[in-house]
Amino acid sequence: MKKKVQYLLIIAAVAAGVAGPVAYFGGRQGAAPTAGPAAATAAVPQLQPELQALLANYRKIIVLLADEKSLNDGERKAANQVGQALFHENLERLARVQTLLGQAQALPQSQRDAADDALLSYIESSAELFDADRLAFREVLISLQKLAAADQTLPAIKLHKRVSEDLAALEDIEKQYDKELSGIFGRFETRAIVPKRERWEDYIAKLRKLYSREQIMKDYGVIVPYPDPPKTAEQEEQGKEIFGNTLPPKTVVLTFDDGPHGTYTEEVAAILKQYNVPGVFFQVGQNVGKLDAQGKQTLSKNAAESRRLIDAGHTVGNHSFTHAQLSKQKGEALYGEIANADAMLKAADSRRSQLFRFPYGARNAEGMAVLSKLGLRSVMWNVDSLDWADPVPSSIANRVLTTLGKEQRGIILFHDIHERSVKALPMVLDKLIADGYSFAGWDGQAFKVAQGSRPEPEKIAVSTGYANSYAVVIGINDYQKWPKLQYAVQDAKAIRDTLVNRFGFASERVFTLSNGEATRNNILAVFHDKLADARLNKDDRIFVFFAGHGATRQLSSGRNLGYIVPVDSDPQQVSVDAIPMTDLQNIAESLNAKHVLFVMDACYSGLGLTRGGGNTAFLRDNARRMGRQMLTAGGADQMVADGGPNGHSIFSWTLLQALGGKADLNGDGLITATELAAYVAPAVSSVSQQTPAFGSLPGSEGGEFVFQLPAEAEFLSAQSSQLSPEAIAMNSKLDSGRNQQADGNTVVIKNLQGGEQKIAAPKPVDASARQLAQRANDKGLQLYKEKQYAQAEAAFTEALKYRPDFGLAANNLGFVYYKQEKYAEAARWFENTIQIDTSRAIAYLNLGDARMHQGDNDKARKAYSSFLELAPNHASAGYAREQLKKL
Structure with missing residues (x-):
């Protein structure tokens, strides 16, 4: 009986011009090919797309609702939302079809008869249609029947009879689907529509080949999000309100209320950056912008500070719109204080968090209910600095440290609107770091400490640990005595631009030599003088890129020695006026920098490199180990291929694509030198005669040079650039070649002694939903540029x-x-x-x-x-x- 009721609901939907959960049948037999919809609507061409769209929407609703019982609440709600949109589209479409049918009946008799016959032949016996498809045209047939009934001519009477028989056949189709699915039924010879009795499951299967539920909903602007991870027992206990006493031992969260301030917020952020610790900033809406009487938002200059905080990895939360005491508010006033502030923060940066702090900590049941309605979470504190009252920075610091001595964990309340808070903050951080405290940040679900982690004051970048970044970039086309090259200078310029514009290298710290500037003396002077004058420290990194000729000379011992060739070198005097790689090794060892990476777009042999190892606690361990690494374009006696897109060598083009994100093989937002080699080497060798090589220089302690990929922030528009067809074709070859040679994230490539080595990308690190979303978006931008x-x-x-x-x-x-x-x-x-x-x-x-x-x-x-x-x-x-x- 339940099945019968469901079926009657389906028929009611069909009668309204759109199907409910009706679906596809399997193999068609005995259906003779007939004219398609184009012939059926030759007299009224506008009718064809309307009929096709009517059927398409009908089928999409079937796919959406065919197994509705198996959907969870969120999926069911989304499917119903899109189904309603499809339903109303078909109602509007049916009105247009009825108008077009009326226009067809006004045609001369011969044209009208031909149009009616073609239309009915399509509905009755088209090979494109299954039985259940025909139910989509029930209202079309009813409209045609009414038009025929209004005309008493003989052709109209015949048309009325034929349409009536078709409608009777539809009733039989409806009845047949309410019977046993395995039943076989005979033909109705007197009717033009001959039911084939396709099985319901087969019909569903056919429709699912045409449409997917997810795609239909996405086309209508709906994506069902991944379900939230189950709450931990601790989260269940604390409910929606967060307190500092639930944090792990010796863990703190730094929070700052009442900003953003035009001066002090920026100073607080600079201190946090220096100490490499996260903060949570609860901001007052009216400090970010204004609302007029109509509710229109106007952002203030302080809104930029909100964006900078989020860009730096901090969290921005809601602290009400005017800092009113919300426990005394109710109704629209209470709701507006919270909702208007949230809208303002969202306007400043959509990445604002769902965290909320009640001004003065004053809250009531109605306020908590508003937070629940808006999807916000209340955050309290258990360590109060009283910096709003105490004018003495040392006293503020002592109060925080004394309270933590008792609590051993907590959420600390500061304010980023007082100079005294700025002065007290380093005192607190120095002591907490010395005492072994960890600092938790908000990951979108809870306050968590980054794995491995205690901050080191000298470090600046959260992920890589680098202080300053330097580069030496050399490109030579116009050799005096060696064959001229075409693309080396262009390669060097592109690498320099990538370092500065994508990875944030300061332009004054990127030393560039092109053509006649790249003499032997000038190249050595960059390393010995300019880098020495820069007063490198232990947390700096140096990237060296050379595009030009390379040479390999066999020593009397039988060992090969590689050289880079300056612009003024003589091919007959390589050992005298070229620069041996042993000199670069010595320079690399002498530089007071954490990591140095040489990338040489030239071919060499005989560098005697060794491989460094990996570590599961990669970034933390990597920060302690010196790294000296080299990637070259190929081995001895190999020619560098200059046939890459956009005026680049194949090696340099591949390197640029790798730095664009393709070398992030484990999706953690970082590109290590090993990942760079693991992408570049097999990709280049798959499209050229070069065999790039990679390894660590003697003296390296296994450290890895690391690039941190910036989060892509491009909103695509008609002005967004895409790669040329030549570049897209090359990238396709590179990716295909790399994938063919890779076993998962492990590849076999050459070392510079001619042997083989296996290298693998580090394992992915834990990531929040926000990070995973950003990485997926970044990947999408990369694919868009390649027109995929x-x-x-x-x-x-x-x-x-x-x-x-x-x-x-x-x-x-x-x-x-x-x-x-x-x-x-x-x-x-x-x-x-x-x-x-x-x-x-x-x-x-x-x-x-x-x-x-x-x-x-x-x-x-x-x-x-x-x-x-x-x-x-x-x-x-x-x-x-x-x-x-x-x-």
């Missing part, structure tokens, strides 16, 4: 599963749809982006473009106008104004 739209769409989808409020990924997913000319889907995701972050101007511009392609000029005009209002001086403002003139 399907893969980019999957990557941006993954990012949104981890972070449903990730406006950057939402916009980028929309633009991937836009590039594939799926303008309706693109518009939905641009609108989602705007809902996530109302201040994101580029999403309005993209939305305007999508609406123009849809022919919706009013909505396009509104979107372009909003873009210009938010960003009147944007580089694309002129383009937006031109588009408005066209509307």
